[in-house]
Amino acid sequence: TQNALKKQLLEAVPDTFTKILKHEMYGYAQVTVLAILTHLDTTYGTVHADDLEDNWDRMHAAWSPTQPIEDLYNQIKDAQKFARDHDASTDKMAVRAAIKNLTKSGVFMDAIKDWRKKTIVEQESFETLQTHFTSADKERRRILTTKEVGYANKAVETPITKSYMTKGSPDGVPMYYCWSHGLGPNSKHTSNTCTKKLPGHKNEATSDQMFGGCCVIRRRAGEKPVYRKPQRQSRENEENQQPNGQT
Ligand SMILES: [Zn+2]
Structure with missing residues (x-):
């Protein structure tokens, strides 16, 4: 019955949350279950800011080019649904999150450029975004697979040459790293x-993460070597001078 339900409800919820509905004389006698529930929902039913923040983090968790692109869509859709339930999200927000993530991944520069050429209306649709980037992703994977065939070693999906690039000199001339041959x-x-x-070659080695690779800096083609490695004389002398040194 109503009353049994009300009793249970009032027992379950601390009095502080409902006491505003409590009559001085009649208590909750004249308050319906619906009124209590409505009150609880409008007053305390809103999501905590932390929940929204967590949701935002989930939406923006970095997508890796090695994951299926559907993972990205799903994480955004889930977060969007959560946010929509709490009246805080639109398709626009989902699109922004996806573009931000895809930009960071570094593998969709051309597809993002093409996306920007679409009409404003198209650019506000998450569904259109999915169609667009799914086909861009298919093409990307096709190219990767073609490339891999030529590799002697098992190819690691490393999408951009940029990650191999390093500003090698004070003038900021870009240098590129190879595990087998150096910078x-x-x-x-x-x-x-x-x-x-x-x-032992590591496809993913960069100057930043050399994986113990070659530490030589290569000259430009045609440049004549002048430098000679100094002989390690001084160190040998030191060793000879040690009082109980063995020779
Ligand atoms: Zn090499």
């Missing part, structure tokens, strides 16, 4: 694109 000015020679990989 050099040729943008077409990186760990991933190297054509003469040595045993």
